[in-house]
Amino acid sequence: MKVINYAINGSEVRINVVETEEDLPEFRHFVINNRRALGFDTETDGLSWWEDGFRIRLAQFGNAHESYVLPTERGGLFQEDAIKAVGWIEKLAMQNGTYDILCMDRVWGVPAESVFPRLVDSRITAHLVDSRGRKDGGVGHSLEELTRHYVSATVADEVKASMTVIAKELGIKKADIWPVIPLEHEGFNLYAGMDPILAFRLVKLLKPQIPTTARKLVRYEHELAAACAYMVRRGIKADVPYIEDRAAELASTEHHYKDIAAKLGLENINSPRQVGAAVISRGVIPTETTPTGQPKVDDHLLKAHIDDPLCEAIYRGKKAAKAKATWFDNALANRDGAHRLHADIRSMGARTARMSISGAIPAQTFPSGDSLVRRGFIADPGMVICAVDYKAQELRVLAALSGDKAMKKAFREEADLHQITADAAEVDRKTGKMTNFLTVYGGGPAALMSQAGVTREVAERAIKGFFKVFPGVEQYSEDLQREARRKGYITTNTGRRLYVDKRRPYAALNYAVQSASRDVTGRAILRLLEAGYGQFMLLPVHDEVIFQFPEEHALNATTKAAQIMKEVMQGVLIDTDVSVYGKSWGCGYTADGQVCDLCNIIHKEAA
Ligand SMILES: [Zn+2]
Incomplete structure (x- = not known):
């Protein structure tokens, strides 16, 4: 056992790093003696938990003063003991537990359903205390921000910033450090070992600060986080040939406009300096400058001068490149081995707690009312994509x-x-x-x-x-x-x-309205889960829930889901609409009279 001594505000904390199997009995005693509640965290080799070969490198358990770090990547008893410990502990204090729970589900085969009921998340707790991010004048919700404000600025600086220092020392970028840093690296062990201690302390500190009126939300928010995690875990099937075709198409569009720009004397449409000079030479004068002092040529300016061939080439060339990268390359790069895409759903997103969706399925960036991107998401065999949304929620x-x-x-x-x-x-x-x-x-x-x-x-x-x-x-x-x-x-x-x-x-x-509306959707998701619809839910998007149902029952099932989602608030019916789309999410967005290339039918008759 390697012991690292550290201090928080002058009081000593001890990090025990398990090195050999002989160290495990002491760890087991620690867990048994602290089984009522422990902080927990993992260090993984990246963020894409759905990838084959993804590793949980370390698992850490701790109370306010002491933690144990297990080298689970080495498998065997180290991993077995970590799994057993996770099963024993009655309350697990974690920072953004959804992520670690999904990792354990995928890599260790520990069902998320068995862990979520015991999760006490410091991020959720902190959000109920103060929902504001730092830019809105709040404390923020990351472990570093919370540690800085509630525990100790020194610890935040030394521990949370330590990985940056280590990356420098190893001569690699911080983002690339996780798969390669040696398991026994002392700085890494300190960083890892402090996380469960901090999560444990934060939960203890923050819980009493939740306003009395919001106490009843603690359980609800944890259940909602779990419901979202189950959707994330399932993922949505990607139509890879379709996505590859769109990516290729956009690449050729980009090249086409780059060629036009080159013929008009602009070598690089992505260089603000060159673009600024080129448009000015054509009499298009930007009125604003960028923070670095370059003339600011933004979409607004380019669109206003879209009749100018160079402005058009810059605008359309960049737009194609961005669409390709954000939607199609992103999907291809982030699919799992079964070609499924797993979104990153933040169940308590904005300051109103509105959910946000990003990552492999950046649904909030999809063009509204357009099938181009959504067409790339398809139902599993025998299923169709359906949706229930609130009418003017x-x-x-x-x-x-x-x-x-x-x-x-x-x-x-x-x-x-x-x-x-x-x-x-x-x-x-x-x-x-x-x-x-x-x-x-x-x-x-x-x-x-x-x-x-x-x-x-x-x-x-x-x-x-x-x-x-x-x-x-x-x-x-x-x-x-x-x-x-x-x-x-x-x-x-x-x-x-x-x-x-x-x-x-x-x-x-x-x-008030946005937050109450978010909770209408949130409550509905929990009612759906309760009613057994969990296996059919794919994604919550704004005031809408996307499902897939067996084709022969689709209308019936969606109608029932819509019934469940409705509620009466102060005498006002918060009403829902039913949509049965088709084999892809995009089927709901095809143009009037257009034959769907996937279902071979016209989804919407021409008006
Ligand atoms: Zn279709």
Whole structure:
């Protein structure tokens, strides 16, 4: 056993690094004596846990003062003991436990279902204490940020920054260090051994700081994290030939426009300096500069001069390259051995706790209403992709939360809410619709002007019209702002505390509605799981859940799922829509009258 002594705020901590099998009995005693609760973490050889040959290099267990580091990569008893210990411990304190749980499920065959009920996640706990990231004026939620704020800045500097120092010492980039750093490297052992100690301490420190109103969310958030992890683990099948074709097509588009640019004298469309000089020589004058002082040639400027062949070539060439990299190359590089793609779902994403999806399936970047990217995701054999989404979820939630009589009545009678706003403001329905959605987002006349393409006068009239016809919303917004100014935060309908920037009290309405809407979807996901729909859920996207169901039962099953997802909030039905797409996710997004190349049918009749 190698012992590393370290100190946190002057009090000693001890890291025991297991070196031989003879060291294991002492580790077992430690686990048995601390089985009520321990911090836990793993060090892996990368982040792509779905890849064949992925390794869990170290597993670490610790309380507030002492930890054990096991070289699980060496297999045998080291791995067996780690697996047994994970099974024994009644509460596992982990930072972003979803990741380690998915790794253990895949590499060790420890079912995620057996670990999640015992997880106490420091990240989830911290988010319930203060949901803000650092850029929003909060503490942040990474282990380093939490350690710096709640435990010790010195420890954050020394331990969390130590891998950067080690990478330098080994002469490799930090991102490349994980698969190659020797298991017995003392700096690595210190780094690894501190993680469970810190997770353990953070959970202990943070739990009492969760506002009373939010205590009931602790269990819910852990269950939701688990539900999302099960979807991530399943993944979605990639249509590799389709994705390869699109990547090749985009590569040739990129080359085509690069050639045009070259003929017009621009050698490299990715060099800001060259691009700046080239467009200026054609009389297109950028008005802004980049942080490094170069003329700023962005999409906005290029689109405004799309009639200029060079501007068009730069714009389309770069756009093709970006689409290829973000969607298609990304999918090809990140698929597993069975050609499945596993998203990175952050169940508590933004400051309102809205979920975010990134990684192999960056669903939030997919062009809306377009099948190009979604067509690359296909159902398993015999299944079809289906979706249930909420109808105007945020507006319905706004009606429920504000209690506005006119808005509640409109939803009850299934009246045209957008036309109501349009009539009150004497604008067209499209502007009325945008006004409705914009108001939920806390947007003002300026935003409406640019989105709806209307004059300031029309925009102001539309927003005034909205508040005139739905006075309860204005009252609700004012109440929230008063609460925010008085306390510095608001409490959502589910009890979540959301801090509001003193300079932006008007954002309170958006936070309240967005967070409540996220919890509508969150509760629905848990009800679906409870009702046995877990095996069919693929992905939560905004106010929508994507499923795959056996083809012959698809409509029936999706309809039932939609029933489960509906709820009544303060007398307002938060209603859902059913869609049976087809063999791919893109089937729901094919153009009217277009024959689907995969299903050989027309999904949408021409209007
Ligand atoms: Zn289809």
